[in-house]
Amino acid sequence: MEDCIFCKIANGELESEKIYETENVIAFLDINPKAPGHSLVIPKKHGKTLTELEDELIAEVFRVTKEVEKLLNRSIKPDAFTVGINEGEASGQEIPHLHVNIIPRFEDDGGVPIQAVVNNSPKEEISNIASKIRKASEK
Numbered sequence: 605m606e607d608c609i610f611c612k613i614a615n616g617e618l619e620s621e622k623i624y625e626t627e628n629v630i631a632f633l634d635i636n637p638k639a640p641g642h643s644l645v646i647p648k649k650h651g652k653t654l655t656e657l658e659d660e661l662i663a664e665v666f667r668v669t670k671e672v673e674k675l676l677n678r679s680i681k682p683d684a685f686t687v688g689i690n691e692g693e694a695s696g697q698e699i700p701h702l703h704v705n706i707i708p709r710f711e712d713d714g715g716v717p718i719q720a721v722v723n724n725s726p727k728e729e730i731s732n733i734a735s736k737i738r739k740a741s742e743k
Protein backbone atom coordinates (compact mmCIF):
# COMPACT_ATOMS: atom_id res chain seq x y z
CA MET A 605 0.00 0.00 0.00
CA GLU A 606 1.33 3.41 -0.99
CA ASP A 607 2.37 5.66 1.89
CA CYS A 608 2.54 2.78 4.37
CA ILE A 609 5.84 2.90 6.27
CA PHE A 610 5.82 -0.83 6.94
CA CYS A 611 5.10 -1.70 3.28
CA LYS A 612 8.15 0.44 2.45
CA ILE A 613 10.26 -1.45 5.01
CA ALA A 614 8.98 -4.75 3.61
CA ASN A 615 9.92 -3.85 0.01
CA GLY A 616 13.27 -2.31 0.99
CA GLU A 617 12.34 1.29 0.08
CA LEU A 618 12.86 2.31 3.70
CA GLU A 619 15.80 1.12 5.81
CA SER A 620 15.30 -0.85 8.98
CA GLU A 621 17.36 -2.90 11.42
CA LYS A 622 16.22 -6.18 9.91
CA ILE A 623 16.91 -9.20 12.14
CA TYR A 624 15.02 -12.07 10.42
CA GLU A 625 13.13 -12.70 7.18
CA THR A 626 11.12 -15.41 5.47
CA GLU A 627 9.35 -15.40 2.10
CA ASN A 628 6.31 -13.50 3.40
CA VAL A 629 7.36 -12.05 6.75
CA ILE A 630 10.03 -9.70 8.05
CA ALA A 631 11.23 -8.84 11.56
CA PHE A 632 13.10 -5.67 12.48
CA LEU A 633 13.86 -3.57 15.53
CA ASP A 634 11.39 -0.93 16.65
CA ILE A 635 12.81 2.54 15.98
CA ASN A 636 11.56 3.74 19.38
CA PRO A 637 12.30 0.71 21.54
CA LYS A 638 10.58 0.22 24.89
CA ALA A 639 13.26 -2.30 25.88
CA PRO A 640 16.55 -3.56 24.43
CA GLY A 641 15.67 -5.83 21.49
CA HIS A 642 12.08 -4.55 21.08
CA SER A 643 11.20 -6.15 17.76
CA LEU A 644 8.34 -5.96 15.28
CA VAL A 645 7.19 -8.86 13.10
CA ILE A 646 5.12 -7.94 10.04
CA PRO A 647 3.65 -9.69 7.02
CA LYS A 648 5.19 -8.26 3.83
CA LYS A 649 1.68 -7.93 2.42
CA HIS A 650 -0.37 -5.00 3.70
CA GLY A 651 -3.20 -5.72 6.11
CA LYS A 652 -4.33 -3.89 9.22
CA THR A 653 -5.61 -6.66 11.48
CA LEU A 654 -5.53 -10.44 11.83
CA THR A 655 -9.03 -10.69 10.36
CA GLU A 656 -7.79 -9.04 7.14
CA LEU A 657 -5.04 -11.62 6.56
CA GLU A 658 -5.06 -15.22 5.34
CA ASP A 659 -4.64 -17.97 7.95
CA GLU A 660 -1.41 -19.29 6.42
CA LEU A 661 0.16 -15.83 6.50
CA ILE A 662 -0.83 -15.38 10.14
CA ALA A 663 0.73 -18.76 10.90
CA GLU A 664 3.97 -17.58 9.26
CA VAL A 665 3.90 -14.33 11.26
CA PHE A 666 3.70 -16.32 14.49
CA ARG A 667 6.31 -18.86 13.38
CA VAL A 668 8.66 -15.92 12.83
CA THR A 669 7.64 -14.45 16.21
CA LYS A 670 8.80 -17.69 17.81
CA GLU A 671 12.10 -17.66 15.87
CA VAL A 672 12.77 -14.05 16.89
CA GLU A 673 12.15 -14.96 20.54
CA LYS A 674 14.79 -17.66 20.18
CA LEU A 675 17.26 -15.15 18.66
CA LEU A 676 16.57 -12.65 21.45
CA ASN A 677 16.99 -15.37 24.08
CA ARG A 678 20.43 -16.13 22.68
CA SER A 679 21.53 -12.50 22.28
CA ILE A 680 19.70 -10.13 24.65
CA LYS A 681 18.89 -12.85 27.21
CA PRO A 682 15.70 -11.39 28.70
CA ASP A 683 13.86 -12.93 31.68
CA ALA A 684 10.53 -12.92 29.80
CA PHE A 685 8.61 -11.41 26.88
CA THR A 686 5.50 -9.35 26.41
CA VAL A 687 4.06 -10.12 22.98
CA GLY A 688 1.19 -8.07 21.65
CA ILE A 689 -0.62 -6.40 18.78
CA ASN A 690 -2.44 -3.07 18.73
CA GLU A 691 -5.39 -3.65 16.36
CA GLY A 692 -7.27 -0.49 15.43
CA GLU A 693 -6.90 3.18 16.37
CA ALA A 694 -8.80 2.82 19.67
CA SER A 695 -6.13 0.38 20.84
CA GLY A 696 -3.32 2.76 19.94
CA GLN A 697 -2.47 1.39 16.48
CA GLU A 698 -0.82 4.22 14.58
CA ILE A 699 0.59 2.29 11.63
CA PRO A 700 -2.27 0.42 9.94
CA HIS A 701 -0.09 -2.54 8.91
CA LEU A 702 -0.25 -5.49 11.30
CA HIS A 703 2.79 -5.75 13.56
CA VAL A 704 3.48 -8.09 16.43
CA ASN A 705 5.48 -6.38 19.17
CA ILE A 706 8.02 -8.61 20.91
CA ILE A 707 9.17 -6.73 24.00
CA PRO A 708 11.94 -8.36 26.02
CA ARG A 709 11.15 -8.14 29.74
CA PHE A 710 13.51 -8.14 32.67
CA GLU A 711 13.02 -8.59 36.40
CA ASP A 712 12.31 -5.17 37.91
CA ASP A 713 12.03 -3.40 34.52
CA GLY A 714 9.15 -1.32 35.86
CA GLY A 715 6.71 -2.68 33.28
CA VAL A 716 3.26 -4.16 33.85
CA PRO A 717 1.45 -7.24 32.53
CA ILE A 718 -0.34 -6.77 29.20
CA GLN A 719 -3.77 -6.85 30.92
CA ALA A 720 -2.86 -3.56 32.61
CA VAL A 721 -3.06 -1.57 29.36
CA VAL A 722 -6.79 -1.00 29.98
CA ASN A 723 -9.06 -0.83 33.00
CA ASN A 724 -12.59 -1.09 31.63
CA SER A 725 -14.18 -3.87 33.67
CA PRO A 726 -17.57 -4.94 32.26
CA LYS A 727 -20.75 -3.94 34.14
CA GLU A 728 -22.44 -7.13 32.83
CA GLU A 729 -21.98 -10.66 34.19
CA ILE A 730 -19.29 -12.49 32.25
CA SER A 731 -21.72 -15.39 31.68
CA ASN A 732 -24.00 -12.99 29.71
CA ILE A 733 -21.06 -11.79 27.69
CA ALA A 734 -19.98 -15.38 27.01
CA SER A 735 -23.45 -16.34 25.74
CA LYS A 736 -23.51 -13.32 23.41
CA ILE A 737 -20.16 -14.37 21.99
CA ARG A 738 -21.19 -18.02 21.65
CA LYS A 739 -24.33 -16.93 19.75
CA ALA A 740 -22.10 -15.16 17.24
CA SER A 741 -20.67 -18.54 16.18
CA GLU A 742 -24.19 -19.84 15.36
CA LYS A 743 -24.50 -17.38 12.47
Ligand code: AMP
Binds near residue numbers: 636697
Ligand atom coordinates in the same frame (compact mmCIF):
# COMPACT_ATOMS: atom_id res chain seq x y z
P1 AMP B 1 1.51 1.18 16.73
O1 AMP B 1 1.12 2.28 17.66
O2 AMP B 1 1.07 -0.16 17.26
O3 AMP B 1 1.06 1.42 15.31
O4 AMP B 1 3.08 1.12 16.79
C1 AMP B 1 3.92 1.47 15.75
C2 AMP B 1 5.33 1.11 16.20
O5 AMP B 1 6.17 1.23 15.06
C3 AMP B 1 5.90 2.04 17.28
O6 AMP B 1 6.42 1.24 18.33
C4 AMP B 1 7.01 2.80 16.53
O7 AMP B 1 8.11 3.09 17.36
C5 AMP B 1 7.38 1.83 15.43
N1 AMP B 1 7.92 2.45 14.22
C6 AMP B 1 7.44 3.53 13.56
N2 AMP B 1 8.18 3.79 12.46
C7 AMP B 1 9.16 2.86 12.44
C8 AMP B 1 10.26 2.59 11.58
N3 AMP B 1 10.50 3.35 10.48
N4 AMP B 1 11.08 1.56 11.86
C9 AMP B 1 10.85 0.80 12.93
N5 AMP B 1 9.83 0.98 13.80
C10 AMP B 1 9.00 2.00 13.56
Ligand code: ZN
Binds near residue numbers: 605608612650700
Ligand atom coordinates in the same frame (compact mmCIF):
# COMPACT_ATOMS: atom_id res chain seq x y z
ZN1 ZN C 1 1.50 -1.60 4.70
